[in-house]
Amino acid sequence: MFLLIMIIKFFLDKIICMVYYCHSVLVNHHTNTICLKGSDFLAWQFTSDRPIYIQVSDQIVSDILKGAYKMGEKLPSVREFAVIAAVNPNTVQKALSELESVGLIETQRNTGKFVTQERSVIEMARKKRGELLAVEFLKSMAALGYTCEQTISLLEATKIEEGKSDERSNA
Amino acid sequence: MSEATLECKGLSKHFGTNAALHDLNISLPTGKIIGLLGPNGSGKTTLIKLACGLLTPTEGEIKVCGFKPGIESKALVSYLPERTYLPEWMTVLECVRYFQDFYADFDYERAVSMLQSLQVPANARMKTLSKGTKEKVQLVLVMSRRARLYLLDEPIGGVDPAARDYILGTIIGNYCEDSTVLISTHLIADVEKILDEFIFIKNGQLVSYASTDSLREDLGKSIDEYFREVFRC
Numbered sequence: 001m002f003l004l005i006m007i008i009k010f011f012l013d014k015i016i017c018m019v020y021y022c023h024s025v026l027v028n029h030h031t032n033t034i035c036l037k038g039s040d041f042l043a044w045q046f047t048s049d050r051p052i053y054i055q056v057s058d059q060i061v062s063d064i065l066k067g068a069y070k071m072g073e074k075l076p077s078v079r080e081f082a083v084i085a086a087v088n089p090n091t092v093q094k095a096l097s098e099l100e101s102v103g104l105i106e107t108q109r110n111t112g113k114f115v116t117q118e119r120s121v122i123e124m125a126r127k128k129r130g131e132l133l134a135v136e137f138l139k140s141m142a143a144l145g146y147t148c149e150q151t152i153s154l155l156e157a158t159k160i161e162e163g164k165s166d167e168r169s170n171a
Numbered sequence: 172m173s174e175a176t177l178e179c180k181g182l183s184k185h186f187g188t189n190a191a192l193h194d195l196n197i198s199l200p201t202g203k204i205i206g207l208l209g210p211n212g213s214g215k216t217t218l219i220k221l222a223c224g225l226l227t228p229t230e231g232e233i234k235v236c237g238f239k240p241g242i243e244s245k246a247l248v249s250y251l252p253e254r255t256y257l258p259e260w261m262t263v264l265e266c267v268r269y270f271q272d273f274y275a276d277f278d279y280e281r282a283v284s285m286l287q288s289l290q291v292p293a294n295a296r297m298k299t300l301s302k303g304t305k306e307k308v309q310l311v312l313v314m315s316r317r318a319r320l321y322l323l324d325e326p327i328g329g330v331d332p333a334a335r336d337y338i339l340g341t342i343i344g345n346y347c348e349d350s351t352v353l354i355s356t357h358l359i360a361d362v363e364k365i366l367d368e369f370i371f372i373k374n375g376q377l378v379s380y381a382s383t384d385s386l387r388e389d390l391g392k393s394i395d396e397y398f399r400e401v402f403r404c
Contacts, residue, residue: 048393051384052364082343086336087364088204089343094384 044085056085057095064104064115065126075105075113174237176201176320176351177222181231184217184375191217192375194231201319202348206362206369206394207355210402214375215355216253219322222353223250236319246275249318253325255309259298263291263308270312282315285341289334303330307338314341321352327361339365359395369394371401 046055060081063069075081078096082089096113099105103121105113116122141151175198182195192214199205207215220226221233224240235244257266263286271277286293289307297305306329313321323342327335335358343365346352356362363383371378378401386397 046364048396049387049391051387053384079344083340085364086340086343088367089346090203090367091364091384 044087046087052087053091053094053098056081056087056091057098059085060095060099061104061125061129064122065129069115071115071119071122072117073115074111075115077112174201175199175234176236177353178234179218179221179231180233182218182221182228182233183230184214184221184226185229190375192221195372195375195377197370197377197380199351199353201351203367204342204346204352204354204365206359206366207353207372208357208359208369208394208398209372209378213372215372216324217375218372219250219324219353219355222320222322223248247319249313249316249321251310251313251321251323251326255297255305257297257305257309257312260296262294262296263300264293266297266308266312267315270315274316276317278315278317281345282311285311285315289337303334306330307334310338310341314345317347317350319350321346321350323352323354323356325356326354327356327358335361359398360393363394366394371398373402 044056044059046052060069060075069075075096076084078089078092081092081096085092096105100107100113102125103118104116104125106116107113138148138151141154142148146154177197177199179195179197182192183190184192195214195218207218209215217226221228222235222240224245227240233240236247238244238247261269267279267282267286270282271279283293286308289311291300291304291307291311297308300308306326310323310326313323321342326342327338330338339362342352342354354362354366366383368380368382369386370380383394386392386394390397392400
């Protein structure tokens, strides 16, 4: 008799366990837990020679310049960014305050961080990024033995060829 | 007074004539993810075991949030040992409930949702699970507590790269500003981007304790490169 009760109790326990499990699964489906998608991890790659927070802020700037985050749009929270980029939240915090100091993003009290509404600030960031890239490009061309003029004519030739190929694809 | 989450003063641990840790002084702040790195046999596990009271120091002292290892400190520390200790006959869900009974700061919902995302069969018995899956279960249980100090001894050693990313994501997504995470591992490149600071120990002694960013700013090196340089064989 005792044994029977024990067995019944055991199965009851199991059932309760299952119900609880299903319940919490359903609950969890609704609550907004931070969830991870595999692709998010691969998107952010970091090089080993520069601080990660700088690379994170560069990536966010790129996203703003690309228009992935539009002017005046709300940005993900620090924690969301941390999960997206798979980096430490403190690193994200540092990256965001960096961007805040140059005015690219603004904090609105209690609501979060937003991309600036000032077009000029974004254009300035674009110009700065472009200049940096240009200098870097010229340096690598110089390392190949190109003079500045040769590089420029090469660029023009490349552009023309591109135009041609465009025509071809249009035809 | 800002209290260190983990503080070691002149900490030494000898096993016979062999010094696993020798005169270690370190103070870990709150709210950071810290890597405990060093070659094999450098004393990483010994330090972690001392912090959770599994070993007693030969000399010196160690304190967790101001408490010596004991009842108070154990309520604040969530420890992931290098091997699992869960009974083989229990099912995964029974283990979850076991932890729920044991720890006041255990979050059942969180544990279940993590097990789901990692696709761990909830009703399978522990003995039927693979080594990696067992490790996942163990880690989920440990990370489901709202502890002040998480001591993770090789948390990602035995799991596949995809689960590794998920686990690191779990650590980032779940840790809060008033807790500290200490991760011991050899897989530096994998954990590097989530670390605030890192500790290098060798032969039981502190080699360096610095922030990840300052290393990159000052030397232009990742922790992985720096590790290979410092501990070149």
